[in-house]
Amino acid sequence: MQNSVDPLFGGQAAGKALVLEEPLSFWGGVDISTGMIADPHHPQKGSSLADKVVFLPGTKGSTAGPGALLELIYAGNGPAAIVLTEEDSITVIAGLVAASSFGITMPVFRLEGKLEKVDSDRWIELSENELIVSD
Amino acid sequence: MSDLVSLSDHDQAIQHGELGEAPKFAMDILLGVANATRAKRLVSIKSAHIVGSYYGGEADLKVLQRLNALEARVIVPTTLSSSGLELSSKQESVDYRKNCEVVEAYQNMGCRAELTCAPYHLEELPSRGDNVAWAESNAVLYANSVLGARTNMTGQYLDICAAITGRIPEVGMYLEENRKGTIIIDLSLLPQRWLTNDGFYPLLGLFLGINLKGEIPILIHGNQNVSVDYLRSLGTGIATSGNTPMFHVVGVTPEAQTLADCQAKSGLEIVKVTPSNIRAAKQMLDNGNEALSAICLGTPHFSVREFEVLRDLLGGRSIARKVKGLISTNRYNKLQIKQSGLLNEVEGLGFEVVTDTCTYYGSTLGEVEGTVLTNSAKWAYYAKANLGVDATFLNMKECVESAVAGAFVRDEAFWDAK
Numbered sequence: 001m002q003n004s005v006d007p008l009f010g011g012q013a014a015g016k017a018l019v020l021e022e023p024l025s026f027w028g029g030v031d032i033s034t035g036m037i038a039d040p041h042h043p044q045k046g047s048s049l050a051d052k053v054v055f056l057p058g059t060k061g062s063t064a065g066p067g068a069l070l071e072l073i074y075a076g077n078g079p080a081a082i083v084l085t086e087e088d089s090i091t092v093i094a095g096l097v098a099a100s101s102f103g104i105t106m107p108v109f110r111l112e113g114k115l116e117k118v119d120s121d122r123w124i125e126l127s128e129n130e131l132i133v134s135d
Numbered sequence: 136m137s138d139l140v141s142l143s144d145h146d147q148a149i150q151h152g153e154l155g156e157a158p159k160f161a162m163d164i165l166l167g168v169a170n171a172t173r174a175k176r177l178v179s180i181k182s183a184h185i186v187g188s189y190y191g192g193e194a195d196l197k198v199l200q201r202l203n204a205l206e207a208r209v210i211v212p213t214t215l216s217s218s219g220l221e222l223s224s225k226q227e228s229v230d231y232r233k234n235c236e237v238v239e240a241y242q243n244m245g246c247r248a249e250l251t252c253a254p255y256h257l258e259e260l261p262s263r264g265d266n267v268a269w270a271e272s273n274a275v276l277y278a279n280s281v282l283g284a285r286t287n288m289t290g291q292y293l294d295i296c297a298a299i300t301g302r303i304p305e306v307g308m309y310l311e312e313n314r315k316g317t318i319i320i321d322l323s324l325l326p327q328r329w330l331t332n333d334g335f336y337p338l339l340g341l342f343l344g345i346n347l348k349g350e351i352p353i354l355i356h357g358n359q360n361v362s363v364d365y366l367r368s369l370g371t372g373i374a375t376s377g378n379t380p381m382f383h384v385v386g387v388t389p390e391a392q393t394l395a396d397c398q399a400k401s402g403l404e405i406v407k408v409t410p411s412n413i414r415a416a417k418q419m420l421d422n423g424n425e426a427l428s429a430i431c432l433g434t435p436h437f438s439v440r441e442f443e444v445l446r447d448l449l450g451g452r453s454i455a456r457k458v459k460g461l462i463s464t465n466r467y468n469k470l471q472i473k474q475s476g477l478l479n480e481v482e483g484l485g486f487e488v489v490t491d492t493c494t495y496y497g498s499t500l501g502e503v504e505g506t507v508l509t510n511s512a513k514w515a516y517y518a519k520a521n522l523g524v525d526a527t528f529l530n531m532k533e534c535v536e537s538a539v540a541g542a543f544v545r546d547e548a549f550w551d552a553k
Contacts, residue, residue, distance in 0.1 A: 032192065070198070092171040098194075
């Protein structure tokens with residue numbers, strides 16, 4: 001596969017892919033008790049973030065996103081990892097606070113270049129600089 | 136991790152824990168964000184505005200309690216945004232107690248409990264060119280665009296980390312070159328009466344937020360008397376549906392005296408906004424003519440001027456008994472309208488004026504049956520997901536006429552005709 005990643009923090013992760021088509025607001029846009037996208041304006045409303053490798057084209061809306069994502073992670077409904085396909089700091093802040101305050105790791109990676117050949121539900125393994133897609 | 140970020144001696148002292156554990160905790164987060172956003176260095180800030188001053192859950196409360204245990208203190212003037220409910224009216228509920236715990240945790244760090252999403256209504260404002268770390272997206276748009284101060288969409292926790300250290304990664308809006316407009320928004324196809332009406336600006340903002348995709352818009356307005364309330368509504372709309380941190384209005388906003396002042400280069404793409412663009416944005420926020428249950432004004436917090444406009448539109452008429460009327464504002468504005476007698480007038484006509492919070496989340500609105508009417512695109516956009524209620528956006532005049540009649544009163548001719 002062509003994708004290479006830059007680990008922003010956290011190390012290895014694996015999970016099913018969820019490739020988001022649009023930016024997400026974690027505050028008000030995700031149901032913390034289930035991990036499902038609840039924003040009625042998001043095209044993937046109803047998809048679950050829990051245990052997924054979420055390919056995220058950035059965040060939008062409220063700056064209170066880190067708190068909502070932190071609650072999601074703390075409740076055990078957070079993503080396995082986030083791969084940023086656009087720059088974002090909301091997810092990075094939540095991940096850093098979850099790690100330093102609760103010892104829970106939700107790695108965040110930055111995609112280098114354009115995202116190629118990844119569909120939702122494919123199995124993703126992430127290590128240092130590699131993103132491996134399998135069936 | 137912070138190899139690429141060049142740190143001052145003072146930053147390094149904080150990083151190594153020489154100023155205590157709390158500043159070190161804060162610096163670790165600042166450097167993580169600096170790395171993720173490719174900042175080259177940190178810069179100093181003059182003030183901070185904090186977004187997380189409501190009860191969002193146990194994880195958040197534990198983080199704040201830990202900061203208290205580490206004796207974290209802010210070193211720049213720091214204000215708090217809205218809380219989860221009106222804290223100045225004491226209640227015996229878990230919700231009330233938890234919100235108080237969050238606010239007290241921030242107060243313990245030296246933050247001021249102004250509890251407003253509109254810090255630009257407070258007396259001390261940043262000046263043009265000042266670096267600040269404001270969170271609360273509508274306030275960020277206002278600070279950059281209307282005040283000419285410099286801030287990114289500071290995320291929750293990054294805001295308090297910046298306030299504890301007085302530092303922030305120098306990326307985005309802190310850099311002069313990133314503040315220039317990159318696309319021209321031409322409003323000349325729109326009916327002139329829209330441009331002088333409050334209801335137009337939230338919809339324009341919503342449309343731009345959805346469509347800008349990282350561009351900073353330069354609006355050609357053709358009228359240099361755009362009120363700050365309208366600019367506020369425009370920014371709020373943009374921040375609701377998008378992530379653009381700034382806009383320019385030529386001849387109106389401080390960094391856009393002329394087009395040449397604010398454009399990134401000459402020959403920018405020009406987008407002409409059409410009437411159908413605005414009507415489509417309005418349609419997104421329309422839940423039909425169901426029974427009218429409540430009217431919620433003041434998202435972001437109602438300005439004193441907006442209270443005056445409301446009083447004039449009411450013209451002494453009370454709102455219908457079955458319609459719950461709520462207006463959110465801050466303690467500072469409420470004190471002003473109390474002194475002028477305006478508070479008594481609007482309360483006498485059936486409105487309840489709520490401070491410290493906003494009605495589009497939390498428990499203030501309570502149970503309602505039927506559609507909630509609002510003059511805020513932000514309220515209508517978030518209502519379903521936050522509160523589970525249907526909401527419809529209309530302009531202030533339509534809101535007032537509907538509230539008085541107890542049923543939807545729409546000015547179709549205003550929105551439809553060319």
